[in-house]
Amino acid sequence: MNKDDFILRAEGVYKSYRMGATEVKVLKGVDLTVKSGEFVAIVGASGSGKSTLLHILGALDSPDKGVVAFDGRDLRRFGGGELNRFRNKMVGFVFQFYHLLDELSVLENVFLPVMVSRSVVGWLFGGRKRARKRAKELLAQLGLGERANHKPYQLSGGERQRVAIGRALMNEPRLLLVDEPTGNLDSATGNGILDVFEELNRAGQTIVMVSHDERIAQRAGRIITLTDGRIKN
Amino acid sequence: MYKIILAFRYLVKRRITYLAVLAVAICVFIVVVVMTVLTGLVIDFRQKNHSFVGDCVVGTESLVGFAYYEDFVKILEQSYFVEGISPVIKSFALVNPVGSERNVGVEIMGIDAVKHSKATGFGKTLYYRKDNVSKAFKPAYDPNLLGCVIGIDLVLERDAKSRYPYGSGPTDIPLAISCFPLNAKGALAKADAGLVKTQTFYYSDNSESGLARVDGSMVYLPFEQAQLLCGMAGPVKRVSAIHIKFKPNVRLEAGCEEVDSLWQSFKREKADEKQAYLLEKVTVQGWKDYRRAYIAAMEKEQTMMTAMFGLVGVTTVFIVFVVFYMIISHKSKDIGILKSIGVSNVNIIILFSGFAFLVGLLGSGVGLFAGWLFLLKINRIEDWLFERFGFQLWDRTIYAIGDIPNQVDAKVLAVIILSAIVACLVGALVPSRQAAKQKPIETLQVTQL
Ligand SMILES: Nc1ncnc2c1ncn2[C@@H]1O[C@H](COP(=O)(O)OP(=O)(O)OP(=O)(O)O)[C@@H](O)[C@H]1O
Ligand SMILES: [Mg+2]
Numbered sequence: 001m002n003k004d005d006f007i008l009r010a011e012g013v014y015k016s017y018r019m020g021a022t023e024v025k026v027l028k029g030v031d032l033t034v035k036s037g038e039f040v041a042i043v044g045a046s047g048s049g050k051s052t053l054l055h056i057l058g059a060l061d062s063p064d065k066g067v068v069a070f071d072g073r074d075l076r077r078f079g080g081g082e083l084n085r086f087r088n089k090m091v092g093f094v095f096q097f098y099h100l101l102d103e104l105s106v107l108e109n110v111f112l113p114v115m116v117s118r119s120v121v122g123w124l125f126g127g128r129k130r131a132r133k134r135a136k137e138l139l140a141q142l143g144l145g146e147r148a149n150h151k152p153y154q155l156s157g158g159e160r161q162r163v164a165i166g167r168a169l170m171n172e173p174r175l176l177l178v179d180e181p182t183g184n185l186d187s188a189t190g191n192g193i194l195d196v197f198e199e200l201n202r203a204g205q206t207i208v209m210v211s212h213d214e215r216i217a218q219r220a221g222r223i224i225t226l227t228d229g230r231i232k233n
Numbered sequence: 234m235y236k237i238i239l240a241f242r243y244l245v246k247r248r249i250t251y252l253a254v255l256a257v258a259i260c261v262f263i264v265v266v267v268m269t270v271l272t273g274l275v276i277d278f279r280q281k282n283h284s285f286v287g288d289c290v291v292g293t294e295s296l297v298g299f300a301y302y303e304d305f306v307k308i309l310e311q312s313y314f315v316e317g318i319s320p321v322i323k324s325f326a327l328v329n330p331v332g333s334e335r336n337v338g339v340e341i342m343g344i345d346a347v348k349h350s351k352a353t354g355f356g357k358t359l360y361y362r363k364d365n366v367s368k369a370f371k372p373a374y375d376p377n378l379l380g381c382v383i384g385i386d387l388v389l390e391r392d393a394k395s396r397y398p399y400g401s402g403p404t405d406i407p408l409a410i411s412c413f414p415l416n417a418k419g420a421l422a423k424a425d426a427g428l429v430k431t432q433t434f435y436y437s438d439n440s441e442s443g444l445a446r447v448d449g450s451m452v453y454l455p456f457e458q459a460q461l462l463c464g465m466a467g468p469v470k471r472v473s474a475i476h477i478k479f480k481p482n483v484r485l486e487a488g489c490e491e492v493d494s495l496w497q498s499f500k501r502e503k504a505d506e507k508q509a510y511l512l513e514k515v516t517v518q519g520w521k522d523y524r525r526a527y528i529a530a531m532e533k534e535q536t537m538m539t540a541m542f543g544l545v546g547v548t549t550v551f552i553v554f555v556v557f558y559m560i561i562s563h564k565s566k567d568i569g570i571l572k573s574i575g576v577s578n579v580n581i582i583i584l585f586s587g588f589a590f591l592v593g594l595l596g597s598g599v600g601l602f603a604g605w606l607f608l609l610k611i612n613r614i615e616d617w618l619f620e621r622f623g624f625q626l627w628d629r630t631i632y633a634i635g636d637i638p639n640q641v642d643a644k645v646l647a648v649i650i651l652s653a654i655v656a657c658l659v660g661a662l663v664p665s666r667q668a669a670k671q672k673p674i675e676t677l678q679v680t681q682l
Contacts, residue, residue: 060573061674080577087673088575099570099677103242113574115235123234167574 006072007175007206008034008057013066015052026052027063028229034208036174039201041217042210044226050210051096051179053226057208058093058177059086070175088117092168096179096210098160100152100167107148110135110166117171131170138166143192157184162193169200176200178209182216194219236580240588243564250592253556257596257653258603260549265604267542268645270611273638275535279521281443282528284354286520287317289489291496292474293514296324297419298465300508302472305499309477312495314488317351317478319344322459324412324473328452331407331433339387339452341410343459346370346382352476355453358440360385360399370455372437373402379458380437381408386449388439397441406436410452414464417471417508422464430462446527469508485519493517550656557592557660561585561668568668569676578669582662589661593654600653601646608639 015027026049034040044050055061056068059075068075070090078086087093092113100109108115114131115123139145142162152160161184168176181197182190198219201207209220217223225232244250293299302320309318322343327336346369350356356366359382361373370380389397411431416422434454442448457466465471479488500512521528568581607614615637618624668676 055674058573061672084575084577086575087573093573095573095677097677099566099573101239101567101570103239103246108238112235116571116574116576116580118234120234120237 005035006033007036007038007070008032008208009067009069009072010053010057011067011069013053013056013063013068015049015056015061015063025229027056029066030226030229030231032057032224032231034175034206036206037201037204039197039207039219039221040209041220041223042208042226043212043214043217043223046212048226049229050212050226054093054177054179054208054210058091059083060093088113089171090174092171092173092176094161094164094168094176094178094181096183098152098157098164100160100163102152105149105151106139106144106155106163107132107135109152109163110138110170112167113170135166135170138169139163141196142166143189158186158189161185165193165196174206176205176207178207180210180212182211182213190216235576236584236587239567239584240591243560243588244591244595247560249556249560249563253553253560253592253657254596254599256549256552256556257593257657258600260546260553260656261597261600261649261653262604262607263549264542264546264649265601265641265646266607266611267538268649269604269608269641270638271535271538272642272645273640275531277443277638278531279528282524283520284357285442285444285447286523287319287353287476287478288485289477289479289492289517289519290474290523291477291492291515291517292321292323293511293516295419295511295514296463296473297415297417297511298322298463298471298473299511299515300417300469300471301503301506301512302475303470304503305496306475308495308499309475309492312491314480314483314491315477316480317348317353317476319349319352319476320456320472321349321474321476322454322456322463322465322472324459324463326452326462327411329409329411331409337387339384340450341412341452341454341459341462343454343456343463345456346453349476352478354442355440358442359438360441361403361438369453370437372405372435374405375435378435378437379433379455381410381434381455382438382440382453383436384448384451385439385441386445387452388436397439399439403436403438407433408436408452409433410454410462412462412464414462416464417467417469417511430464432458432462434458444527471508471511485521489517489519546652550652550660553596553653553656554660554663557589557657558664561661561664565664565668565676568665569671569673572669572673573677581669582665585661585665586658589657590654593657596657597650597653601650605641608641611637611639 010030010032013027013030016023016025030053042050042053052061056063070086101112104112111131111134114127118127136145136148139148142165144159144162144166147155147159152163155163161181165178165181181193185193194216197207197209211217291305306318306320309315324341326339326341328339329336344355346355346366350366357363359366359369362369368376369382372378372380385397389399392398409431411429413428414422414430421428440448440451440453454462460466460470477492479485496515496517503509503512571581
């Protein structure tokens with residue numbers, strides 16, 4: 001199999017944080033490949049660097065050393081505009097801490113990725129209607145149909161997480177990166193969310209999910225364990 | 234679109250933004266009010282000086298004066314650009330109200346009331362004879378007497394509301410005015426009795442030029458009498474100055490240059506005359522140069538005040554800057570989020586600049602409106618303060634003004650608004666640029682803690 005058949009490929013990824021004089025080595029040569037259509041779970045203890053890895057995979061952070069390639073293209077080669085398009089269209093990122101915009105309603109937060117990729121004219125004449133429709137559908141699918149016009153601060157942690165998922169899915173990204181999707185959810189809601197992911201995956205969505213909970217990770221097609229800054233198979 | 238929406242939401246939803254708007258508003262308010270009042274005072278002062286002097290003065294500082302002026306007046310009368318010409322005697326004198334022991338040193342100006350009103354704004358400074366300048370020196374109570382027009386502050390004191398308590402007509406006061414006549418050599422001329430020449434004049438009117446210095450020391454006399462008093466009325470008559478007014482379409486500088494060249498050739502023509510040496514001390518000056526000493530002092534005061542309030546402005550600009558820095562540091566999480574969904578650095582900077590622009594616009598709008606309202610009512614506010622608390626913003630014994638000027642200058646406004654907005658933009662640019670340059674995850678991490 002050609003190595004470019006992987007949608008995502010990480011090779012020898014190193015990342016460390018400097019805290020004054022001491023250096024915290026978080027990732028020490030991570031190798032990882034994800035095929036298109038896969039549902040991969042990354043598990044590991046708290047502080048093992050799962051979030052750090054996921055940020056690097058989503059081009060929100062850059063590794064100190066090593067290569068991350070998307071569709072066979074090295075992320076380091078991406079220019080500024082390309083990188084923005086990549087973040088906007090290719091990956092959907094769900095943060096561990098949701099990160100919604102407080103000044104926007106739930107619905108606006110969800111369709112934001114479409115809005116930012118359009119000019120004012122393009123948005124008002126064309127984009128807007130479709131985007132609202134899709135955002136509403138997503139919210140309904142995520143069980144938040146009634147909360148579209150609420151503000152993020154009026155929602156519970158789990159509800160915010162689902163809004164963040166909606167936002168990540170808005171542009172139908174090739175790759176969905178999810179950080180601890182069920183960390184703040186009760187098991188019923190958590191299962192609901194996982195059902196959504198499974199369904200998306202069945203429809204061909206590639207998902208990389210981080211979780212510290214092995215049981216949740218069981219729902220994924222493949223589990224990768226991160227220990228001591230490396231992938232353990 | 235998201236930029237517009239977010240910029241507006243930041244403006245409306247964040248309390249701290251109101252602080253920024255308020256800071257901008259206060260800054261604009263202060264600067265607008267101070268600049269307007271100061272500029273108004275200076276413009277007013279210049280206008281009064283212009284009106285007092287006319288456009289151009291051919292004259293000498295020397296108390297001896299200069300001769301052959303009548304010939305030069307004839308030349309001026311024939312020039313196409315001159316509208317009014319007034320030969321003037323200037324000197325110092327002692328005024329002694331007849332029957333009293335009091336002596337007051339004053340400046341005297343001998344003028345032909347009609348000619349002087351054509352060359353300067355003299356006629357409009359009169360009170361009783363405003364509409365009948367030819368009778369300025371004819372007291373209403375007895376037109377046959379020799380009148381004199383007295384600077385208003387020598388006679389009346391402004392009341393609390395800075396108005397003069399004029400009577401229905403001038404009171405019958407004879408004034409003995411004494412001068413030391415000088416001969417053409419500058420020595421004391423032998424006057425009738427001793428060295429002093431005295432003549433009695435009757436109070437006929439007041440002159441209110443609005444220039445405190447002038448109104449507090451000047452007595453205007455009829456031209457011929459003044460010439461006699463000062464010893465300038467010999468066989469070769471002399472004057473101190475010729476005040477000139479140009480036709481309306483003549484530029485000041487051009488007019489003065491014309492007069493100067495006329496004067497130079499006139500001087501050459503008279504070079505062989507006996508008293509030609511007196512012409513050497515004569516200068517030709519535009520009204521601004523002629524009154525430069527006074528105007529410069531006023532302008533200096535304005536510059537100083539502007540600089541001081543400029544400092545206030547700078548402080549406020551700094552506060553605006555700090556407020557923005559705080560707002561945007563607070564919002565660095567948003568910058569991280571926007572970047573994580575693919576918003577470019579440039580667009581992030583545009584977003585926050587737009588937000589800053591809105592704050593600047595709104596703030597200067599509010600400040601402007603408040604300033605305008607305040608200026609509109611400033612005189613009434615001052616009256617009220619004075620009636621209630623006896624407090625007067627501008628002491629009228631120093632500032633010879635009736636009302637506080639409140640004419641807002643559009644150009645000044647534009648500059649103020651522009652600088653307010655620029656201050657906001659700079660305040661927003663620095664932190665947003667900084668935040669935009671970071672990797673998305675870095676800004677997100679900061680606010681997690
Ligand atoms: N910006 C940073 N500066 C310094 N250290 C950091 C930074 N970000 C992460 N770390 C450190 O890197 C390590 C890995 O962090 P990371 O967030 O990736 O862990 P995680 O596996 O996601 O943990 P959790 O399961 O608790 O979310 C931690 O020890 C953390 O303290
Ligand atoms: Mg984590």
